[in-house]
Amino acid sequence: AQSVAQPEDQVNVAEGNPLTVKCTYSVSGNPYLFWYVQYPNRGLQFLLKYITGDNLVKGSYGFEAEFNKSQTSFHLKKPSALVSDSALYFCAVRILDTGRRALTFGSGTRLQVQP
Amino acid sequence: EAQVTQNPRYLITVTGKKLTVTCSQNMNHEYMSWYRQDPGLGLRQIYYSMNVEVTDKGDVPEGYKVSRKEKRNFPLILESPSPNQTSLYFCASSVRLITDTQYFGPGTRLTVL
Numbered sequence: 756a757q758s759v760a761q762p763e764d765q766v767n768v769a770e771g772n773p774l775t776v777k778c779t780y781s782v783s784g785n786p787y788l789f790w791y792v793q794y795p796n797r798g799l800q801f802l803l804k805y806i807t808g809d810n811l812v813k814g815s816y817g818f819e820a821e822f823n824k825s826q827t828s829f830h831l832k833k834p835s836a837l838v839s840d841s842a843l844y845f846c847a848v849r850i851l852d853t854g855r856r857a858l859t860f861g862s863g864t865r866l867q868v869q870p
Numbered sequence: 871e872a873q874v875t876q877n878p879r880y881l882i883t884v885t886g887k888k889l890t891v892t893c894s895q896n897m898n899h900e901y902m903s904w905y906r907q908d909p910g911l912g913l914r915q916i917y918y919s920m921n922v923e924v925t926d927k928g929d930v931p932e933g934y935k936v937s938r939k940e941k942r943n944f945p946l947i948l949e950s951p952s953p954n955q956t957s958l959y960f961c962a963s964s965v966r967l968i969t970d971t972q973y974f975g976p977g978t979r980l981t982v983l
Contacts, residue, residue: 799974804971
C-alpha cells in the first residue's frame with residue numbers, strides 16, 4: 756500500500772533562514788508527489804507537484820522541492836523563510852501504476868517562522 | 871471567482887440525525903472528492919467522483935454516502951452520524967485527473983454529540 760510520512764510534527768525556523776519540511780514515501784510504483792499548504796481556518800492550497808522530468812520542482816511563494824528516488828523523499832524547501840509562511844504543510848502521493856484514483860496525505864507538519 | 875463552496879461551515883448535531891453537507895464548484899471540474907481531517911492523521915479521502923454518476927470509495931468510506939447527479943455538485947451524506955464522525959471535512963475538485971491541481975473548499979467543522 757502506498758504511504759507518505761512527514762516525520763516532524765513541527766518545524767521552527769527564524770525569519771530569513773532557509774527552511775526544510777521533510778516528506779518520505781513508500782510505494783511500489785512510480786509516484787506523483789504533491790505539497791499543499793493550509794493557512795488557519797482555510798482550505799488547502801496547492802504549492803507544487805512532481806510528475807516526471809526534472810527532479811527539482813519550483814512552486815508557488817518561492818517554495819521548491821526535490822524528488823529523490825533513491826531516498827524516496829520529496830522535501831519542501833525555501834531559501835529564506837517569511838513569517839507569513841507559518842502554516843500547516845501536507846505532502847501527498849498518488850501511485851501511477853494502480854487503478855486507484857486517490858491521493859494519500861501525510862499527517863502534516865506545522866511550520867512556525869519566528870520574526 | 872473560481873471557487874469550491876461548502877455548506878454549512880459549522881454544524882453541531884446529535885447521534886443518528888441524518889445530515890447532508892453540500893459541495894459545489896463553478897470551474898466545470900470533472901473530478902471531485904471529500905476528505906476528513908483529524909489531528910495527527912492528516913487528510914483521509916472518503917469518496918471521490920470522476921464525473922457525473924461515477925463515484926468510488928476512498929480510504930474511509932464507512933458511514934458516508936455521496937451522489938453526483940450534476941457536474942458541479944457533490945454532496946456528502948451521513949445517514950446516521952456517530953461521534954467518531956466528528957471532524958473537519960473538505961471538498962475538493964480538479965479539472966479531470968487526480969494529478970491535476972486540487973482546489974479545496976473552506977471546510978465544514980462537524981460535531982456529533
